[in-house]
Amino acid sequence: MTNDPNFTGPKTEQLVFDAAEAQRKRHPSKVGRVIDHLKREWQLYAMLLPTIIWLLVFLYKPMYGLQIAFKDYSIFRGVAGSAWIGLEHFENLFNNDQFLRALKNTIIMSAYGLLFGFPVPIFLALMFNEVLNQTFKKSAQTIVYLPHFISSVIIAGIVITSFSPSAGIVNTMLGWFGIDAIYFLTKPEWFRPIFIGTGIWQEAGFQSIVYLAAIAGVSPTLYESAVVDGASRWQMMWKITIPSIMATIIIMLIIRIGNILEISFEMIILLYQPATYETADVVNTFIYRQGLQGGQYDFAAAAGLFNAVVAFILVMTANTISKRYSRTSLW
Amino acid sequence: MSGVSLQRLVKAYGAVQVVHGIDLEVQEKEFVVLVGPSGCGKSTTLRMIAGLEEISDGDLTIDGRLVNRVAPKDRDVAMVFQNYALYPHLDVAENIAFGLRIRKESKDVIASSVQEVGEILGLTPYLERRPADLSGGQRQRVAMGRAIVRRPKVFLFDEPLSNLDAKLRTQMRAEIKRLHKRLGVTSIYVTHDQVEAMTLADRIVVMHDGRIEQVGTPMELFLNPVNTFVAGFLGSPPMNMVKARIGSGDTGPVAEFDGNKLPLAQLPSLQNAVGKDVILGIRPEFVTVSRTKDDGAIPVDVDLIETLGSEALIHGSLQKEPFVIRTETVGQMDVLDGISGFKIKPDLIRVFDAETGSALPDQVTVQ
Numbered sequence: 124m125t126n127d128p129n130f131t132g133p134k135t136e137q138l139v140f141d142a143a144e145a146q147r148k149r150h151p152s153k154v155g156r157v158i159d160h161l162k163r164e165w166q167l168y169a170m171l172l173p174t175i176i177w178l179l180v181f182l183y184k185p186m187y188g189l190q191i192a193f194k195d196y197s198i199f200r201g202v203a204g205s206a207w208i209g210l211e212h213f214e215n216l217f218n219n220d221q222f223l224r225a226l227k228n229t230i231i232m233s234a235y236g237l238l239f240g241f242p243v244p245i246f247l248a249l250m251f252n253e254v255l256n257q258t259f260k261k262s263a264q265t266i267v268y269l270p271h272f273i274s275s276v277i278i279a280g281i282v283i284t285s286f287s288p289s290a291g292i293v294n295t296m297l298g299w300f301g302i303d304a305i306y307f308l309t310k311p312e313w314f315r316p317i318f319i320g321t322g323i324w325q326e327a328g329f330q331s332i333v334y335l336a337a338i339a340g341v342s343p344t345l346y347e348s349a350v351v352d353g354a355s356r357w358q359m360m361w362k363i364t365i366p367s368i369m370a371t372i373i374i375m376l377i378i379r380i381g382n383i384l385e386i387s388f389e390m391i392i393l394l395y396q397p398a399t400y401e402t403a404d405v406v407n408t409f410i411y412r413q414g415l416q417g418g419q420y421d422f423a424a425a426a427g428l429f430n431a432v433v434a435f436i437l438v439m440t441a442n443t444i445s446k447r448y449s450r451t452s453l454w
Numbered sequence: 455m456s457g458v459s460l461q462r463l464v465k466a467y468g469a470v471q472v473v474h475g476i477d478l479e480v481q482e483k484e485f486v487v488l489v490g491p492s493g494c495g496k497s498t499t500l501r502m503i504a505g506l507e508e509i510s511d512g513d514l515t516i517d518g519r520l521v522n523r524v525a526p527k528d529r530d531v532a533m534v535f536q537n538y539a540l541y542p543h544l545d546v547a548e549n550i551a552f553g554l555r556i557r558k559e560s561k562d563v564i565a566s567s568v569q570e571v572g573e574i575l576g577l578t579p580y581l582e583r584r585p586a587d588l589s590g591g592q593r594q595r596v597a598m599g600r601a602i603v604r605r606p607k608v609f610l611f612d613e614p615l616s617n618l619d620a621k622l623r624t625q626m627r628a629e630i631k632r633l634h635k636r637l638g639v640t641s642i643y644v645t646h647d648q649v650e651a652m653t654l655a656d657r658i659v660v661m662h663d664g665r666i667e668q669v670g671t672p673m674e675l676f677l678n679p680v681n682t683f684v685a686g687f688l689g690s691p692p693m694n695m696v697k698a699r700i701g702s703g704d705t706g707p708v709a710e711f712d713g714n715k716l717p718l719a720q721l722p723s724l725q726n727a728v729g730k731d732v733i734l735g736i737r738p739e740f741v742t743v744s745r746t747k748d749d750g751a752i753p754v755d756v757d758l759i760e761t762l763g764s765e766a767l768i769h770g771s772l773q774k775e776p777f778v779i780r781t782e783t784v785g786q787m788d789v790l791d792g793i794s795g796f797k798i799k800p801d802l803i804r805v806f807d808a809e810t811g812s813a814l815p816d817q818v819t820v821q
Contacts (some may be wrong), residue, residue, distance in 0.1 A: 347506050348539035352553035352604070353527030362552075366543035 192428045196421035205421075212425035222426060225409035228402060233383040235319050241379055243327040245372060248334030249360055267328025275325075279393035282321050283308060308394065311402040318394060318403070322387060330375075337371040338364055370451040377445060377453050381438030384430050406430050456517045456607035456640050457482045458503060464511035465498050465664075473498055474664045475512060480642060485634050487643045489651040490661035490687070496644045497612055499661070503642060504533050504610050517607050532601035533610040537617060538593045540585040540600075547572070547581040550599040557604075571599045574633070591622045598630070602637060609634075611643040615650060627653055648688050652676070660684050676737075678804070682811040685735045685804060691767065691778040696734040697808065700727045709734050709803070712773060714752050719800045723814045732814070735804035738780040741796040743768065751795035754779070759790055768793055 151159060161168065187202065192212055194205040216222050247267060254260040270278065285291050286307040294304040307313045341364060349359050365372075388407035395403035406426060414423025438453075446452035458480040465473035473495040480486045488496040501507040503514060505526030514521055521529050532553070540549050547568050554564045572578040575595045585593055594614060601609055611630075615623045631654055634641055645651055651658050652672045660667045660675065660683070668680045672688075679685035685693040698709035700718070707724040709716040709732065716734070718724050744751035754770040754777050761783055768779040768790070779796055805814045 342537065342539070344535045344537055344539040345541060348533065348535060348600070349552070349556070350506065351504055351526045351531065351533045352556050352600075354556045358556060362556075363541065366541070369543065 189428055191421045192425040212422050216425055222409055225404045225406045229384055229386055229405040232386055239319055240323050243323050244330035245334050247331040252338050270325040271329035275389050278325055309398045311399045314399045314403045334368055337368040341367040373445050373451045377441045380441040381434055383437055384434050459515045462512035466510040472664050476666050482640055483638045485641045485656045487651040487655035488659045489645055494661040495664040496661050500610050500612055500644045504531055505529050530606050531608040531610055532604050532606040534597045534601050534614045536613040538597040540596055542585055545582050545584050546596050549596055550603050553604045567603050571603045575599050590618050594626055609639050609641040613645055680813050682806050691738050694736040694777050698732055698734050700730045700732055702728050717800045731808035733806040733808050738778045740802040741779050741798045743781050743793045744795045744797055745792040751797050753795040756793055
């Protein structure tokens with residue numbers, strides 16, 4: 124720094140170090156930036172933590188157990204100690220008539236659910252949007268939301284009672300027209316309509332909230348502009364409301380397709396019986412019977428894994444198609 | 455004759471009246487601007503004309519036909535909204551064609567109309583784009599395209615430029631003016647921006663608290679405001695207001711304040727009002743600056759000079775109230791710093807009754 128023997132200032136090395144420190148503070152490294160960010164936003168990450176822990180414990184950790192789908196699993200040898208058997212369980216799965224029947228039923232009921240159940244909440248939301256009398260609107264909304272908050276067991280009880288051949292309201296009404304009592308819940312051909320109808324009755328109202336929220340977000344001036352242009356309420360619904368909530372409809376459809384194989388199996392368990400297995404047994408009830416009741420955990424895990432892979436492929440496909448044709452996608 | 459006539463038009467929400475029986479005649483092909491502060495009832499009045507608000511009382515006629523109970527679509531009006539009201543899921547061509555499709559026009563008519571409007575507004579290259587892919591100015595043009603494609607009898611504009619930045623607003627203002635000249639359609643335009651009102655209007659309607667304060671050409675309102683509200687609302691910077699009392703001078707009436715005597719016009723109304731408290735309305739543009747105090751100039755405590763290029767705003771105070779002078783800078787830069795007061799021709803002073811705020815009668819109409 125200087126040749127002056129009396130110089131008492133900082134040494135050259137110290138100055139170089141200080142300059143580097145100042146440089147580091149001005150332009151921190153990537154890690155430094157992350158640390159700074161975490162220090163600054165730690166409250167947000169603290170709020171995120173419970174969800175991350177929940178995901179890790181209940182969704183990621185169980186993935187470790189998925190390997191039993193490829194093993195001859197024994198609860199005594201444990202997951203790690205059981206022998207690998209490759210795709211044997213999957214071969215058995217596809218040679219199992221009960222599984223194939225359950226798969227067929229799952230697809231049929233999902234398709235019906237999608238076909239009849241998916242449009243109903245949209246239709247309800249559109250109808251609520253058109254109701255001008257606020258008292259009637261609120262009462263109607265409360266009535267259709269209510270079944271969502273009732274336990275599935277009670278819903279199943281109501282359904283069983285309603286379709287009872289002796290005292291059920293449905294058979295009583297059929298009796299008024301001279302029609303003999305029908306044992307609805309023991310006849311395979313009636314199981315699907317009853318199950319789909321129950322699902323719609325229980326969930327459609329609550330699901331309509333998403334669409335009502337989307338409709339509330341549509342700018343009122345779009346309607347005013349259309350009114351001046353001469354559009355009727357029907358035209359406004361078709362040309363403004365539905366296109367405006369299309370992004371929400373597509374997102375909900377993708378999510379629904381992702382869950383297509385996740386039939387509400389507790390409701391099936393509550394409603395079905397061996398007499399209706401032919402049309403009522405789905406993959407999840409099959410897994411439940413094989414895995415939990417039959418103790419074939421590895422075989423049930425293979426069925427569950429198959430279910431998950433199909434769901435993954437479906438949601439990816441739906442998302443890709445939607446992204447390509449409608450500019451709307453989950454990711 | 456596609457004029458619009460408002461007779462004793464009233465709008466009330468329950469017991470609250472927001473438009474208090476206004477009367478207005480808009481002539482065919484005229485461009486009338488409703489201007490006023492927020493909440494003055496100008497947008498409500500426009501919406502009543504459009505049919506988007508029910509008329510509580512009074513009569514509205516369009517093209518000589520009473521339309522109080524006529525649906526908006528049958529009034530033959532088109533409206534341009536503040537936020538453009540473009541359908542995000544439709545492209546520009548479909549947005550412009552929307553009204554025609556609703557009216558079930560043939561495909562050929564729709565296609566040719568859209569093409570024509572696209573050319574008029576310079577939108578042809580953007581016809582296949584969606585609103586999200588357009589700039590603010592382009593969206594505004596599409597909104598206007600939607601209105602003009604139907605060839606309505608009346609255009610209604612509800613603050614259409616307020617979402618644009620200052621530069622684009624100036625540009626679009628000129629485009630609206632050109633469009634009106636080209637199409638010659640009766641237009642009613644709502645804004646709170648007095649510059650828009652001054653530059654666009656054939657006639658301006660100044661509204662305040664649900665009432666019309668004054669109707670006239672921009673220059674009539676600028677030069678001869680009927681009350682202190684109009685005087686203060688139009689003009690930028692606004693008219694200076696000076697409290698004074700009318701006295702009698704050697705050559706005629708004078709305004710006396712703070713020991714100053716400012717000669718006023720030789721008018722009977724002023725000569726007969728000696729001793730009356732008044733408010734002098736002095737436009738910043740109408741005064742000449744003065745550097746000396748002994749030549750009859752009114753002293754002003756100058757505290758800031760803003761130079762805007764060709765002109766300067768001299769901010770000061772008179773009677774402890776802000777007083778602004780607008781003056782040219784060319785050839786005067788060296789004298790700006792020494793300004794200590796102003797002079798004004800008596801004819802250019804507007805005199806208002808201090809009690810009512812109304813202009814005193816028979817004042818000279820400044821041309």
